[in-house]
Amino acid sequence: MPNASPEPQANLGLDCRECGVCCRGRPGTVLVEARDQELWERHRRLDLVERLAPGHFSLPALPTRSDGQCLYQGTPEHPHDCSIYGLRPQACRDFTAGSAACLAARRAGRRD
Numbered sequence: 146m147p148n149a150s151p152e153p154q155a156n157l158g159l160d161c162r163e164c165g166v167c168c169r170g171r172p173g174t175v176l177v178e179a180r181d182q183e184l185w186e187r188h189r190r191l192d193l194v195e196r197l198a199p200g201h202f203s204l205p206a207l208p209t210r211s212d213g214q215c216l217y218q219g220t221p222e223h224p225h226d227c228s229i230y231g232l233r234p235q236a237c238r239d240f241t242a243g244s245a246a247c248l249a250a251r252r253a254g255r256r257d
């Protein structure tokens with residue numbers, strides 16, 4: 146669906162897989178929708194469904210480590226990359242690089 150606001154298409158040349166700031170310190174806030182779970186089931190990743198954590202609004206969320214970092218952040222090649230990038234939830238896809246929320250997160254994470 147076309148978006149009326151230009152902001153969600155912002156990118157500013159930022160590479161999320163090199164940054165990962167918004168994948169940290171957000172326990173219970175990255176909510177997982179039914180369509181995300183259906184995608185995981187189609188890809189036979191029931192482990193992702195089984196590891197869901199309680200999130201805000203009594204909805205399921207991505208699991209986090211004790212410091213709030215997403216359990217799926219970090220690959221053998223890069224500590225900030227997403228290890229389930231192709232299967233990441235819609236909430237992660239919607240957090241647009243270069244948006245106001247992104248830039249605020251990067252400032253808070255000292256990556257501005």
Ligand code: SF4
Binds near residue numbers: 161247
């Ligand atoms: S959306 Fe912004 S803060 Fe999040 S990983 Fe991408 S560049 Fe970093």
Ligand code: SF4
Binds near residue numbers: 218229234
């Ligand atoms: S699933 Fe991937 S993109 Fe989403 S918060 Fe976790 S590491 Fe970040």
